[in-house]
Each structure stands twice: as C-alpha cells, then as structure tokens.
Amino acid sequence: MGKTSTIDKLQAALSRLQEAEDALASLDAARELRELADSIELTQVRAARDQGVAWSKIGKLYGLTKQGAQQRFRQHLEPAPDAG
Incomplete structure (x- = not known):
C-alpha cells in the first residue's frame, strides 16, 4: 500500500467538502484543507530558504x-x- 500524497489528500478533502450534507461535515473538510495548505506553504518556504531565497x-x-x-x-x- 503506497503513501498517500498531499495532492491526494487535498483532492479527497475537496470531494468531502463538495459532497458534505451538513454544516459540520463541510466545516471539517474546510479545516482539513486549511491544515494541508498550511503544511504545503511551510514546506515551500523551507524549500525556498534551503535554496537561498x-x-x-x-x-x-x-x-x-x-x-x-x-x-x-x-x-x-x-x-x-x-x-x-
């Protein structure tokens, strides 16, 4: 079983957001999307700094x-x- 990529996790969270049938499910999907976006952003800032930006x-x-x-x-x- 392979490791789930961040892109796969984002797509799954977006699907859950689109398919949510109540406000709490929508909120949970939005929370997950924000956490994933924060993680991606920090990874990219780290990469930029590692490259001397x-x-x-x-x-x-x-x-x-x-x-x-x-x-x-x-x-x-x-x-x-x-x-x-």
Whole structure:
C-alpha cells in the first residue's frame, strides 16, 4: 500500500467538502484543507530558504517586510530545541 500524497489528500478533502450534507461535515473538510495548505506553504518556504531565497523576497510575496516574514515562518521552520 503506497503513501498517500498531499495532492491526494487535498483532492479527497475537496470531494468531502463538495459532497458534505451538513454544516459540520463541510466545516471539517474546510479545516482539513486549511491544515494541508498550511503544511504545503511551510514546506515551500523551507524549500525556498534551503535554496537561498532571502527573507526579504519571501516577505514581498506576502506583503510583509523581511522581519514580518521571519516572524510569520521562522518558528515553524527551526528544529525544536533538545529537551536534554
């Protein structure tokens, strides 16, 4: 059994949203879509930084300053400090 790709998960969540028969099912699908989109966004920010893209350029895409982009993304990209 293969690993489900993010694209497959997005398509499944979109289908659930379209087929939802009540507000709670729609909300759950929308929540999942947002979580997947957040994950994709962080992966792409990490990839951009790994390729040497400056924080100022990332910030510009979001209408932020360099510092604004760092504040928005840096904490999600840095590894957690060791517990020991």
